[in-house]
Amino acid sequence: MRHQDHAETNLLDPRLLRLFDALFATGSVTKAAEKLGQSQPTISIWLARLRKELDDPLFVRSADGMLPTPRAEALIGTARQALEMLRRLAELRTDFDPTTAKRRFAICMTDGSHVTLLPSILAHVRRVAPRVRIEATLIGADTPRMLQSGEADLALGYISDLDAGHFQQALFPQDWVCLANAKHARIRDRITVKEFRREAHVLIRSGTGHQLLAGALQEQRMVLDVALELPGFLGLPAIVGTTDLIATLPRHIGETLAHYYGLRVLNCPLAIAEFTVKQYWHARFHHDPASQWLRGVCAELFQQQEVRGLHRSSRSRKRRPRDLQSQGSAR
Template identity: 40%
Template sequence: MFDLDTRLLQIFFEIYKHSSVSKAAEQLEIGQPTLSIALNKLREHFQDPLFVRIENKMQPTELSKQIYPLVVEILNRLKLVQNYNIEFDPQTSNYQFKISMTDISHLVLLPKLINYLRAHAPNIRLEIVPIDANTPLMMSNGEIDLAIGFLPQLEAGFYQQTLFQQRYICIASKEHPRLTGTTLSDQEFRQELHVDIFATGGHYVLEHELQKLGVNRNILVRLPSYLGVGLVVQDTDAIATIPHYLSQVLLVRGGLKVLEPPYHFPTYSVKQHWHARVHQTPSNQWLRRVCFELFSE
């Protein structure tokens, strides 16, 4: 029986994560034959197939399921050792940060961050992933460096820093046939057609408040994200209730106007969140400092 090295553990982790030998090889930037040889070594070591192909996916065996948490812990601890007191120079580093963001942040915040990096850290790269139910676990596993948005469900082990407060406003087409003012009445809000958005985060604050007020919107269409709401509203007579900072981006395109809603919706905080495991990591500290300087009010 040979000693396991970190490379073999990383290969096991990637196969488990992606349920695919080819995707694991791509992620690790090695050839599939090399990865297959490593997998055979792992199978020989544990005397277990570890993964079996079912419906074109490499499904873990019971032994794999049992050792996976241990492998994750080992790799995380190794990453902590590797990053311990490592100097971080943003001007020369080619580090790739993985940031979890909402679709609104893609439109409003991400361009500003990219432009800053191009000027001050030209070799830094970004991978953006959505905020969803898996975000806390991925942050604790070290798979996500930072999350920016509204995450009220985070538990112990996480840090957070408020970037800015956000409020809700309504948007409508500039050519709307009935809404000619700058504010909406309660009657208008109830009678007009609405574009609704299935989204996480602050959107639930809006839904909860409308339920408390007993307001049932006349929903024309529900969208999976905020990305298409501007065009839908611009070309129809429906209205939408969206975060104010998104409206400022959409208004630049023309064809839309902002209307004050008839209700005082609660504000919510947009924050950056990170796990305790990267709190002292120089690269993560630098990224948090940059985001705070760029986005805080």
């Protein structure tokens, strides 16, 4: 361990390497200072450090300027090679070109998002990134681990409690609506609380939305006449469109299903907590160009001005993430 620590302390500061190169090229402390954008006192301090590190004067004053010692002449080639490697390392960046990229993105989402979000994402990707493949994965308790490991690139939806190390960006707010058959015998343009209690319902036991609805019913001590429970949104339009059952669900999915299947959209009379649909990703991939591109696509397609913002989860305040707007907009 001591040998390793000693070796690490002998690593040269890149600024000293740049000074070595500048002094060798110019033979002048003044010109080296100008080249490096530093003051002469700073250059003098750096030169003293460099001489100490390499245990040699390296440059001596003469009528012709600062002349290199034999050790400086022996080391300049290695120093310049090291500087070139550092430049290449700094410039090394794998850019993501959607027009030519061939890769798979895995996005965690609810089955409702398959109807509301996925078509727009897929249409955009097919248009601008024809060789990119999208895989929709179910959002759930394992989603944070999948984002951290890279098994999933992004999660779209609402996650109420997120582990530290994840970023989140708001996309759009959600309130609640009721769906009814367009020819419903008793329900027309609105539904009252009394009618809501009286009618038979179909419940969707899927996602955080179901938990919010169940919480609101419990808080308001309301027991619904539930005629049917479904594990997801598949089949819901056919059920509502051929029966007198009422479905209560978030507005985006409700309005989308109503548009495609000719159902009636009603403002929900029950007070249910609103929420915000967000996109989530792990800090490991925050600066990854491919991940940035995908997040930019989702922000461009779905983000609304009133919910713009970027947050990163905090281990000490999991339920109220610390605002990281200083990091800039998510990309």
